[in-house]
Amino acid sequence: MRFPWQQKQIVPTETSHNLTEELTRQGYRMTPQRMMIVDAIEHTENHISAEDIFRQVVAKYPNVNVSTVYRTLELLEKLGLVTKTEMGVGHIVYHPLEKGHHHHLICRECGNVVDLDESVLAPLKESLQQNYQFTADLRHLGIMGLCAECKQKSQNKTANG
Amino acid sequence: MRFPWQQKQIVPTETSHNLTEELTRQGYRMTPQRMMIVDAIEHTENHISAEDIFRQVVAKYPNVNVSTVYRTLELLEKLGLVTKTEMGVGHIVYHPLEKGHHHHLICRECGNVVDLDESVLAPLKESLQQNYQFTADLRHLGIMGLCAECKQKSQNKTANG
DNA sequence: GTAAATATTGCGACTAATTCCAACTGCAAC
DNA sequence: GTTGCAGTTGGAATTAGTCGCAATATTTAC
Incomplete structure (x- = not known):
């Protein structure tokens, strides 16, 4: 066996x-x-x-x-x-x-996840270092929000109701 | 009673x-x-x-x-x-x-929390909107990392040991 | 006043995750 | 082989948080 x-x-x-x-x-x-x-x-x-x-x-x-x-x-x-x-x-x-570390944009409405290139957060990391002497650990970040589609929908809803 | x-x-x-x-x-x-x-x-x-x-x-x-x-x-x-x-x-x-919303820089070594002005994240929010059409909800953010003091300490440790 | 409708709570069961500890595994020394 | 030991595991207990539901409290209608 x-x-x-x-x-x-x-x-x-x-x-x-x-x-x-x-x-x-x-x-x-x-x-x-x-x-x-x-x-x-x-x-x-x-x-x-x-x-x-x-x-x-x-x-x-x-x-x-x-x-x-x-x-x-x-x-x-x-x-x-x-x-x-x-x-x-x-x-x-x-x-x-090994598959590369990136971030995630998570839509709080539809739950869709979009991968985000690390470079987008580089300016923020820089700014935190400069202004706050803080070395941010931005390897694992999930950013909540609304994708374009769901934002559109929610705006329509508000306009109509 | x-x-x-x-x-x-x-x-x-x-x-x-x-x-x-x-x-x-x-x-x-x-x-x-x-x-x-x-x-x-x-x-x-x-x-x-x-x-x-x-x-x-x-x-x-x-x-x-x-x-x-x-x-x-x-x-x-x-x-x-x-x-x-x-x-x-x-x-x-x-x-x-009512006490104003801000963000937090949390040191993963000493656990110290520094408040971060909302404006620091404005460029990131802008960039996500422009490049990803994503409306980020950045009202509640805790950013992990190392404060200046602890970074110094950890560098000393590496150098000596 | 009472009765019905609705909002809110307490409770117990459940989930995801962590922690502790005793038991097990693999390996090196004898 | 067996002893000793560090690394590892399973299981049970614990923690933070959620959920469904029956019981309670409040409001409204009469």
């Missing part, structure tokens, strides 16, 4: 190479649980919640515990391998740093 | 006039619970957490329920009377809008 983590699909793939290698290189163990968690993170299009990771891992190995997922995410974040982003109050998602 | 909410100190004061008046003006009831909650919000120097509000209210009236605090805060926020700010992931605080 093969245990789930011994199956082909959860052996580290090309894309998971970075996270796995970095973990082992720094003296951490690549346990089956961590393999499955890393795999889930790296096979997501963009970002993924802790809950979703847990769901995926549990499907392969039902005994895994949520706290293991959170601990692994905490470790990966500490090592600078994944980014934690707050997408609106209370909704936290993760994504691997 | 007088119930706690009938005591002088929780009758709406000068500063709580706005919130109380606005609530009643819009057809909401000023219940003893709401009086105590509003009172806590308005007698704080700057901002206050839901938990702290609950602690204060419970001290006067032990039967009050947490959910009442959260519901009242939700209502006040909906009416635009208080602002909800995320001070670092997972730590949410509230403050009355």
